[in-house]
Amino acid sequence: MFNKSDLHSYITFDAATGKIHLKDQRMILVGTDAIGLLRRDLIRSVGMDQAKKILLRYGRNYGVEFAKNLKALFSFESPFEWFHAGPQMSKITGAFFSQNAKIIYNHTTGEYFAEGYWHYSYEAEQHLKHFGVHNEPVCHTLTGFIGGYASEHYGRDIIVKEIKCVGKGDEHCLMIAKPAKEWDEKDLLDQLDQDSQEMIEINSxxxxxxxxxxxxxxxxxxxxxxxxxxxxxxxxxxxxxxxxxxxxxxxxxxxxxxxxxxxxxxxxxxxxxxxxxxxxxxxxx
Structure with a gap:
C-alpha cells in the first residue's frame, strides 16, 4: 500500500553500494547547481527557443516514466491516489513544492482541467542565477514533467502551460493543464511530436x-x-x-x-x- 503520510520511509540508502532506492527503483541525488550548469550550456549552445523544446520533451518523458514506475511500485487504492502521488513525491526529490488550486477530471466524459502552483522551483532559481529575469516562463522541465505524468495517469495527452513564473519576475509559478485538443498554440502541441521538424533543426x-x-x-x-x-x-x-x-x-x-x-x-x-x-x-x- 502507498503510505502518503510517511513518504520518506520508501527512500533507502545502501552504504555498501552507494545506491539510493525508491522501493525497488534506483534513484540518484544530483545537485541543482550541476543541473543548472547543464541547462545553461544547453541554452548557450542552441538558443533559448530550441533549448525550451528539448527541456519540455525531457520533462515530459520523465513524467511519463515516473508515473509508470510509481504505479508499478505501489498498490494505489484509487486512480485519484495515483494522480496525487506524483506531486507528493516531488516534495522528496526537492524539485518543487506543489499546491493544487483546482482539479477536475472525468474518464467517462474526457473532461480534464487542473490549475495549481509550485513553489521553490529549482529551475526558476537556476535560470535567474545564470540569465536573470526572462520575458516568459522558464520552468520547462517541470512543465513537461507534470504534463507527462498527467497524460500517463489519464490515458490521454495532457498539455501543461505555465502562466506565471518566478523566472520572469512573478511572485510564484502558476500552471494550467488541459487536454491537448483544447490548446490552440502550435508550440504546445509540438510537445507531443517527438519527431517534429523542430527536433530535426535542433540536431542539424x-x-x-x-x-x-x-x-x-x-x-x-x-x-x-x-x-x-x-x-x-x-x-x-x-x-x-x-x-x-x-x-x-x-x-x-x-x-x-x-x-x-x-x-x-x-x-x-x-x-x-x-x-x-x-x-x-x-x-x-
Missing part, C-alpha cells in the same frame, strides 16, 4: 559537425594514399586510376593544348578531340 548543427569530421577523416586518408603513390614513383596511370576509383568519377589528364595524356573511366577522348569532332559534325557538306 551537430549532424553537420559530424559529417564535416567524417569528410575530414576521408580527406586525410586520401592524401596519405596519394602521397604514398607519389613517393613510390608509380606510373601516371596508377595515380589517375586511384583518383578515379576513390572519387568514383571518370578522370582525364590533358596537356596545355587539351591533348589526352591519360584517362580513367568514361573519359576516352581529350577535350581537343571532342572540340574537333563537334566542329567536324557542324561543317557543311
Amino acid at each position: 548543427p551537430f549532424l553537420k559537425i559530424e559529417k564535416q569530421r567524417d569528410a575530414y577523416k576521408k580527406l586525410l586518408k586520401f592524401n596519405e594514399k596519394l602521397s604514398e603513390i607519389l613517393i613510390q614513383g608509380q606510373e601516371l596511370s596508377s595515380i589517375i586510376k586511384f583518383l578515379g576509383e576513390t572519387l568514383n568519377l571518370g578522370v582525364t589528364l590533358e596537356d596545355k593544348d587539351f591533348r589526352l595524356i591519360e584517362s580513367f573511366g568514361l573519359f576516352k577522348y581529350s577535350m581537343l578531340d571532342i572540340i574537333n569532332s563537334t566542329f567536324a559534325e557542324r561543317k557543311p557538306a
